Structures are given as C-alpha cells and as structure tokens.
Amino acid sequence: VRFSFDPQAETPPVGHAEMTPTSPLAPFAAKLHRLVGLNDAALADIDAWPHRTTRVSAGRYLVREGTRVVECCILVDGYAYCQKTAGDGGRQIVSFHLPGDILDLQHLLLDYADHSVQTMTDAVIAWVPVKVMREAALTHRAICEAFWRDSLVDASIFRESVLNVGRRDARARVAHLLCEFVTRRAATRVDGRISFALPMTQEQIADATGLTPVHVNRTLQSLGADGLITRDRRQIVIDNWDRLRAAADFNPAYLHLGQPA
Amino acid sequence: VRFSFDPQAETPPVGHAEMTPTSPLAPFAAKLHRLVGLNDAALADIDAWPHRTTRVSAGRYLVREGTRVVECCILVDGYAYCQKTAGDGGRQIVSFHLPGDILDLQHLLLDYADHSVQTMTDAVIAWVPVKVMREAALTHRAICEAFWRDSLVDASIFRESVLNVGRRDARARVAHLLCEFVTRRAATRVDGRISFALPMTQEQIADATGLTPVHVNRTLQSLGADGLITRDRRQIVIDNWDRLRAAADFNPAYLHLGQPA
DNA sequence: CGACAACTTGACGGGCGTCAACCGGAGTGG
DNA sequence: CCACTCCGGTTGACGCCCGTCAAGTTGTCG
Numbered sequence: 001v002r003f004s005f006d007p008q009a010e011t012p013p014v015g016h017a018e019m020t021p022t023s024p025l026a027p028f029a030a031k032l033h034r035l036v037g038l039n040d041a042a043l044a045d046i047d048a049w050p051h052r053t054t055r056v057s058a059g060r061y062l063v064r065e066g067t068r069v070v071e072c073c074i075l076v077d078g079y080a081y082c083q084k085t086a087g088d089g090g091r092q093i094v095s096f097h098l099p100g101d102i103l104d105l106q107h108l109l110l111d112y113a114d115h116s117v118q119t120m121t122d123a124v125i126a127w128v129p130v131k132v133m134r135e136a137a138l139t140h141r142a143i144c145e146a147f148w149r150d151s152l153v154d155a156s157i158f159r160e161s162v163l164n165v166g167r168r169d170a171r172a173r174v175a176h177l178l179c180e181f182v183t184r185r186a187a188t189r190v191d192g193r194i195s196f197a198l199p200m201t202q203e204q205i206a207d208a209t210g211l212t213p214v215h216v217n218r219t220l221q222s223l224g225a226d227g228l229i230t231r232d233r234r235q236i237v238i239d240n241w242d243r244l245r246a247a248a249d250f251n252p253a254y255l256h257l258g259q260p261a
Numbered sequence: 262v263r264f265s266f267d268p269q270a271e272t273p274p275v276g277h278a279e280m281t282p283t284s285p286l287a288p289f290a291a292k293l294h295r296l297v298g299l300n301d302a303a304l305a306d307i308d309a310w311p312h313r314t315t316r317v318s319a320g321r322y323l324v325r326e327g328t329r330v331v332e333c334c335i336l337v338d339g340y341a342y343c344q345k346t347a348g349d350g351g352r353q354i355v356s357f358h359l360p361g362d363i364l365d366l367q368h369l370l371l372d373y374a375d376h377s378v379q380t381m382t383d384a385v386i387a388w389v390p391v392k393v394m395r396e397a398a399l400t401h402r403a404i405c406e407a408f409w410r411d412s413l414v415d416a417s418i419f420r421e422s423v424l425n426v427g428r429r430d431a432r433a434r435v436a437h438l439l440c441e442f443v444t445r446r447a448a449t450r451v452d453g454r455i456s457f458a459l460p461m462t463q464e465q466i467a468d469a470t471g472l473t474p475v476h477v478n479r480t481l482q483s484l485g486a487d488g489l490i491t492r493d494r495r496q497i498v499i500d501n502w503d504r505l506r507a508a509a510d511f512n513p514a515y516l517h518l519g520q521p522a
Numbered sequence: 523c524g525a526c527a528a529c530t531t532g533a534c535g536g537g538c539g540t541c542a543a544c545c546g547g548a549g550t551g552g
Numbered sequence: 553c554c555a556c557t558c559c560g561g562t563t564g565a566c567g568c569c570c571g572t573c574a575a576g577t578t579g580t581c582g
Binding site: 218 | 529
C-alpha cells in the first residue's frame with residue numbers, strides 16, 4: 001500500500017466529536033479523536049476546558065525560545081511553524097502546523113521552550129493553561145494516550161526532517177516538503193491533479209529545507225520545468241504525483257496515519 | 262548559568278533506585294528516576310518486569326525500519342544509534358544512545374518502526390514486551406510521566422539535529438556532536454581537560470552530521486590544528502571546552518537536563 | 523502613485539562531495 | 553613470528569551544487 005499511496009484517497013476518517021461544534025477547540029478534539037478515539041467523558045472534559053481565543057496576525061511569536069511556558073497554544077485556524085535560531089542568526093524551521101494541531105505539547109512536561117513558535121499566516125489561537133491539560137491527561141487515559149501519541153508522531157516527523165536536510169539534495173528536499181504538506185493537509189483534487197495554496201514564502205521553505213531562498217526559487221522552477229508541478233503565485237498544482245513522490249523520496253509511513261490504535 | 266555550563270560539574274544526581282542492583286534494568290530505572298523521581302512501588306514494578314538479556318556484537322540491527330515491534334529494547338551496556346535510510350541508499354543517523362536509554366519507546370504507541378536501531382559497539386540489551394511496559398505506564402503515573410518526558414526530550418534532541426544539519430557548517434556540526442556526547446555521557450576530566458573515547462567511526466560521524474567521511478576527517482583535523490581537541494585514535498581530549506562550545510554553537514538547554522519535575 | 527515585500531535572474535565563488543590512492547593497526551592463519 | 557587481509561583513517565586532485573551578492577521585476581496595499 002505504501003507505493004500506491006494517494007494523499008487524497010487515504011484521508012483519515014474524521015470522528016464525530018460530540019462537543020460544542022462551534023467551540024474553537026473542535027478541530028483539536030477531532031484530531032485527538034482521530035489519534036486514539038475519545039469517549040464522551042473525555043470529549044466533554046475538553047469542551048469544558050477554560051481557554052481564551054485570540055486572533056493573531058502573520059509572523060507573530062506565540063512562544064519564544066528559552067522562556068517559561070504556562071499556557072499551551074492550539075491552532076484553531078491558519079498555519080504556524082516551529083523554529084530554532086543558530087548562533088550566527090540562521091533560522092531553521094523544524095515543523096509546520098495545521099488547524100487542530102497543538103503547538104507546544106512538550107510544555108506539559110518541559111518547563112522551558114527549546115524553540116519558538118510563530119504564525120505563518122493570520123491565525124486563530126486558543127490558549128489553554130498547562131495545568132488544565134496536565135490534569136486532563138492524568139484523569140482521562142485516552143487523552144493521555146492521545147497527547148503522548150501526538151508527541152511521538154511529531155518526533156517521527158522530526159526524524160524524517162533530519163534525513164531530509166541531512167541526506168537529500170535540494171530538489172528532493174523541496175519536493176518532500178510539498179508531499180508532506182499535501183499529505184497532512186487534505187488537498188483538493190481537480191481533474192485528477194492535486195491543487196492547493198502553499199501558505200509559506202520561499203524564504204520559509206528555504207528555512208525549512210536548509211537552503212537559501214534563491215536556490216529554493218530555482219528548485220521550484222526546475223520542478224515546474226520537468227512537469228511535476230505548475231505554479232501560479234503560491235497556488236500549486238501537482239501534475240504528476242507519482243513522479244513528485246519519487247523525486248522527493250517520499251514515503252508517508254513516518255506520518256503514522258491510518259493506525260488509530 | 263547557560264553560558265558557563267560545564268558538562269562535568271552539572272552531572273545530574275543519580276537517584277537511589279531501590280531495586281535489585283545487579284538487574285540489567287538498573288541503569289534504565291536510574292534514568293527514569295532522574296527524569297521524574299519514582300516511588301518504591303514503581304521501582305518494584307520495574308524490577309519485576311519479565312525480560313530477557315542478550316549480548317550483541319557491534320553493528321547488529323535491533324529494530325528494522327518498517328517492521329512491527331512487540332518488544333522494546335533497553336540498552337544496558339555499550340552504545341547504539343537510530344538511523345533512517347534514504348532512497349538512494351544514503352544513511353542518516355538521527356540519534357545515538359548510552360547505557361540506560363530505552364531505544365524504541367515510540368513502539369509503546371506506534372505499531373511500525375519508522376527507523377532502524379543498530380548497535381554501535383558490542384552491547385548488552387534487555388528486551389521487555391511492549392505489553393508489559395504499556396501496562397506499567399498505565400498503572401504507575403510516574404512511569405507514564407517518565408516515558409512521556411523521555412519521548413519529549415528525544416524530540417527536542419531531534420529538533421536540535423535538524424538545526425545542526427540544516428543550518429550549521431561542517432565544523433560546527435562535528436563540534437556539536439562532540440559537545441553533545443560529552444554532555445550526555447559523563448566524561449572523565451583529567452588535568453582540567455575532558456577526555457573520552459568516542460565509540461563511533463568517522464563514517465558514523467559523517468552519517469550523523471550529513472557529511473562525508475572524508476570531510477569529517479578534515480574537519481576533525483582542523484579542530485585539532487586550532488587547538489580545540491587532541492586525538493589519539495578514537496580517544497579524544499577536549500583542550501578548550503569554551504572554544505569548542507563556541508565553535509559548535511552548543512547550548513545544552515535542548516537536552517532538558519537539570520529540571521527533574 | 524509610491525513603498526514595500528516577495529519573487530526572479532545572472533554572475534561568481536567556495537564548501538563540500540567524489541574519486542582514488544595510500545597508510546597503519548588489529549586480527550587471522552600458516 | 554611473519555605474511556595476508558581488512559577496516560578505518562588519511563591525503564590529494566578535481567569539480568559541482570549550492571551560497572552569496574546584487575540588480576531587477578511583479579504584485580499588493582495604503
């Protein structure tokens with residue numbers, strides 16, 4: 001099943017989270033439900049979490065490296081990423097996040113942030129006290145397991161990132177980023193092709209792949225020239241998924257989708 | 262305290278794990294105890310885990326990428342590392358491990374291995390059924406927290422690895438590897454200098470840093486020529502910790518030592 | 523219409539990869 | 553005790569992928 005993997009066909013089933021549908025935490029609860037399957041008590045617990053919701057513009061810091069964290073942030077809408085800064089000022093984006101993702105789960109157990117979290121686009125963020133989430137994890141076995149599993153999947157994605165920047169050339173790195181994005185985010189499929197709007201600038205792609213913006217630009221052009229993708233501004237169409245996946249050396253197993261306990 | 266960090270001075274306190282001292286799981290229990298502090302019941306539980314111990318020669322696979330895992334392996338003695346393989350055959354070492362480390366904690370919740378685990382030297386391994394460890398995590402809150410926290414620290418190390426291979430040059434990457442090694446492993450200090458035996462070949466250093474063996478060799482020579490280290494075979498002496506740390510852009514915060522809950 | 527950010531293009535250079543030869547110590551067998 | 557082998561380490565020559573620098577273009581927003 002690995003080689004015939006199709007990002008569109010295998011969209012994981014969205015559970016019917018029985019909580020207030022209009023709650024900003026709904027996409028988050030749905031994600032947890034996908035991870036382990038939550039019972040009604042757990043869903044009710046999440047629904048009752050005290051939280052505040054804020055609207056944040058693109059490029060804002062949600063967490064700063066080195067600071068102490070007392071609130072976890074959950075991405076309700078928009079895109080965000082985690083980054084680390086090198087001593088010479090170089091920036092490395094270590095992960096990007098979609099609506100429903102919890103952005104700093106590690107702060108439930110680690111007091112100090114070892115990386116920063118920043119919005120990639122205008123976004124809606126729900127803030128929940130760390131204490132509340134810790135308590136929920138201790139009370140509900142399923143929530144604990146969902147959190148833990150989510151941490152483990154994150155770690156797996158990091159491992160793949162190390163491989164990506166450590167052992168693949170620019171072409172594969174950029175292609176891999178595109179493949180991961182469309183696989184994690186359900187993309188719309190038009191006329192047999194996969195089409196989506198990439199929310200990041202080429203500079204951000206560069207910081208995620210360990211390249212320079214100039215070279216990212218050339219690499220994207222090269223992918224286009226070879227008929228793998230078509231671009232119109234940040235709108236991207238994948239013309240040939242199989243060839244892009246091959247160029248990216250992309251195997252979605254590391255995302256650990258489709259095995260919800 | 263960060264910038265004056267000294268790997269020898271800040272060795273975390275080893276708890277008095279009250280379990281059978283001769284048990285192969287003793288170093289593992291000691292590590293968990295450092296992470297969260299275990300009560301006697303938890304320690305007794307670990308002491309009673311059914312397990313088998315095997316002696317393994319260097320270079321053997323303990324876990325293979327893509328396989329289903331039913332036993333967790335704990336490193337009792339020796340060194341090991343985790344690796345992923347790229348489509349073109351390139352290898353990326355994503356982490357290395359010391360005695361007491363659990364090598365595949367993620368398999369408590371993820372069914373399939375997304376990477377391989379291999380011994381770096383001759384080693385002693387304790388194998389514990391996944392079911393037993395899952396049960397222990399569900400029974401003892403402290404064990405659950407220790408496992409989870411361990412996963413989170415691992416993830417933090419992966420993030421730093423992404424930064425290392427993505428945004429630092431060869432000199433900094435190799436220096437960073439050395440710094441991380443002496444910080445995680447308590448090195449012996451002789452005459453004000455830090456001395457230790459590096460268990461890995463230059464090829465393995467290359468696979469961990471995303472370089473080639475040839476360039477690793479030149480980089481090590483360069484570090485030696487600049488008076489940062491002295492080498493005699495794989496025995497390494499750090500002549501100037503501060504300069505090496507600066508060259509490595511090394512900040513040990515990402516290891517999350519010294520905050521045992 | 524001006525300002526700005528993002529993108530694009532070209533010229534040039536260097537860090538690191540590649541290839542290949544050689545060395546040196548450890549283990550092995552005669 | 554000495555050849556032989558093998559793995560790991562070392563060295564040199566050469567070249568390419570990607571970084572750097574800098575100018576120019578496009579789209580957007582006020």
